[in-house]
Amino acid sequence: LKQVAGEHAKVHGIMGEGVDPHLFKPTRDHIKDLMEADIIVYSGLNLEGRMADTFGKIGRSGKPVFAVTEGIDKSYQRQPPEMEGHVDPHVWMDVAAWSACVEFAAKALSQFDPPHAEDYRKNAEAYRAQLKQLDDYVRKAMLSIPEEQRVLVTAHDAFGYYSRAYKIPVLSAQGVSTESEAGVHDVNQLVDALVRRKVPAVFFESSVSPKNIQAVIEGAARKGHNVLIGGELFSDAMGQGGTYEGTYIGMLDHNATTIARALGGDVPARGMQGKL
Numbered sequence: 064l065k066q067v068a069g070e071h072a073k074v075h076g077i078m079g080e081g082v083d084p085h086l087f088k089p090t091r092d093h094i095k096d097l098m099e100a101d102i103i104v105y106s107g108l109n110l111e112g113r114m115a116d117t118f119g120k121i122g123r124s125g126k127p128v129f130a131v132t133e134g135i136d137k138s139y140q141r142q143p144p145e146m147e148g149h150v151d152p153h154v155w156m157d158v159a160a161w162s163a164c165v166e167f168a169a170k171a172l173s174q175f176d177p178p179h180a181e182d183y184r185k186n187a188e189a190y191r192a193q194l195k196q197l198d199d200y201v202r203k204a205m206l207s208i209p210e211e212q213r214v215l216v217t218a219h220d221a222f223g224y225y226s227r228a229y230k231i232p233v234l235s236a237q238g239v240s241t242e243s244e245a246g247v248h249d250v251n252q253l254v255d256a257l258v259r260r261k262v263p264a265v266f267f268e269s270s271v272s273p274k275n276i277q278a279v280i281e282g283a284a285r286k287g288h289n290v291l292i293g294g295e296l297f298s299d300a301m302g303q304g305g306t307y308e309g310t311y312i313g314m315l316d317h318n319a320t321t322i323a324r325a326l327g328g329d330v331p332a333r334g335m336q337g338k339l
């Protein structure tokens with residue numbers, strides 16, 4: 064959003080580094096910040112499950128409140144059967160889809176602030192050119208992984224769009240929301256799949272407890288297969304503010320580079336722009 068708004072807005076994020084948006088509940092201070100904002104932008108598709116009431120209430124008061132994922136075509140949305148009619152919210156993992164959300168945000172800002180519409184359009188266009196490069200890099204990074212090792216094992220199912228866009232199968236211990244508990248059954252199934260496919264590495268997520276992934280590593284070890292920890296991925300939260308990983312591009316670059324390196328792919332050690 065900062066990229067699109069440029070100098071015309073002060074952008075204040077509510078959820079910081081390492082925060083799990085599925086479980087996030089706003090405090091009184093957050094509500095106050097929201098009430099004072101001129102315009103509120105959120106991700107949507109029920110990602111911020113416990114914020115829905117708050118956004119609804121504020122929206123009915125007349126303040127502009129919108130979800131950037133409204134910019135995405137219905138036919139694109141994933142509806143995994145285990146979600147019983149709900150849509151997978153983790154759209155930002157597919158860079159091309161997120162780029163559509165950027166365009167939508169620029170249009171929404173323009174409607175709210177018509178005098179600066181041309182700036183918003185230009186900012187969005189420049190940013191989307193960078194996203195195109197990122198999209199190409201992630202695709203190349205995943206393709207560089209030898210096919211039999213190309214499988215991504217993570218704590219919760221945040222990588223469904225990623226899997227579809229970048230052609231890497233995904234297995235995870237928890238469902239699409241971290242609200243569900245991983246059962247012993249899920250963990251055992253995951254261990255079996257890991258051992259059978261001789262997956263070399265699994266990944267933690269910065270906003271999700273490492274407990275289930277730890278159980279998977281231990282389970283595989285008991286079956287004689289040593290799995291390495293491939294590193295920590297940013298799934299639902301970005302890295303620390305003010306760092307490269309604290310930006311959208313840095314977060315996706317970090318993920319692609321970390322995954323490719325751990326699974327035997329061929330990518331530069333410091334990522335797409337040498338900034339990692």
Ligand code: ZN
Binds near residue numbers: 085153219221239240
């Ligand atoms: Zn998630």
